[in-house]
Amino acid sequence: MNASGAVAAAVVPAAGRGERLGPGAPKALRELGGVPLLVHAVRALARSRAVGLVVVAAPADGVAEVVALLDSHGLDGKDIRVVAGGATRQESVRLGLAAIPEEVEVVLVHDAARPLVPVEVVDTVAAAVRAGAQAVVPAVPLADTVKRVEPNPGGPEPVLDTPERATLRAVQTPQGFDRATLVEVHAKALTEEGAGTADAPPVTDDAGLVERYGGRVVVVPGHEEAFKVTRPLDLVLAEAVLARRRATDAY
Ligand code: CTP
Numbered sequence: 001m002n003a004s005g006a007v008a009a010a011v012v013p014a015a016g017r018g019e020r021l022g023p024g025a026p027k028a029l030r031e032l033g034g035v036p037l038l039v040h041a042v043r044a045l046a047r048s049r050a051v052g053l054v055v056v057a058a059p060a061d062g063v064a065e066v067v068a069l070l071d072s073h074g075l076d077g078k079d080i081r082v083v084a085g086g087a088t089r090q091e092s093v094r095l096g097l098a099a100i101p102e103e104v105e106v107v108l109v110h111d112a113a114r115p116l117v118p119v120e121v122v123d124t125v126a127a128a129v130r131a132g133a134q135a136v137v138p139a140v141p142l143a144d145t146v147k148r149v150e151p152n153p154g155g156p157e158p159v160l161d162t163p164e165r166a167t168l169r170a171v172q173t174p175q176g177f178d179r180a181t182l183v184e185v186h187a188k189a190l191t192e193e194g195a196g197t198a199d200a201p202p203v204t205d206d207a208g209l210v211e212r213y214g215g216r217v218v219v220v221p222g223h224e225e226a227f228k229v230t231r232p233l234d235l236v237l238a239e240a241v242l243a244r245r246r247a248t249d250a251y
């Protein structure tokens, strides 16, 4: 690959178990149209001319399997590396980041669980970082009204308030970052956790870490097909989207 500063590198956290998807292989290795989710996700990134290197954070006990899998799906033409992921998504991203060469200035982080992200979204995010944004997230407006509640699992939950829907966005990946910023916020979060001083609620995306430490995050348009495969119904939807693509494009 061309590891010059102009080309982005992507980290793909793929070390999760996929508990909400139900029993079976780790989620990233579950198949969609006969091809593992992870392979779809890596292909989607590799299709972007903005991306020169992809680092996959695989389940710690599955690194060799993931290397073999990526090779067997003809992805050995691009620079693709595999590292062992961690116990949390945040840790997996941090370990992936550590494998990116120093000179790379733009880093994308993309969930293996978002196999169908269109290349336009990847390009848009990378371009916004290259144009000077510190952190960029693709997002879509919400269909449902959202209420904030006092959590009481299984029982009635008192409603606290209803944020105005027009101001809310559901965020997706790839999220894009100035590399130095992303490395810095991950290091800070690790230090705080190690010192037991992390009192904020857990952050569920990388841009959230940038926000926590006072950085500036902007939203660009995402795409409905960049949804995350989380529950069994999402796989049904993903199969349908893929079947439609295969029928209409040379996919
Ligand atoms: N991830 C990871 N390392 C972890 C946990 C999650 O790399 N220790 C990755 C997942 O593989 C996935 C992405 O982070 O690509 C988004 O996480 P999520 O959708 O929550 O996947 P899982 O954690 O696998 O699913 P679940 O929470 O249902 O167990």
Ligand code: MG
Pocket: 016
């Ligand atoms: Mg998870």
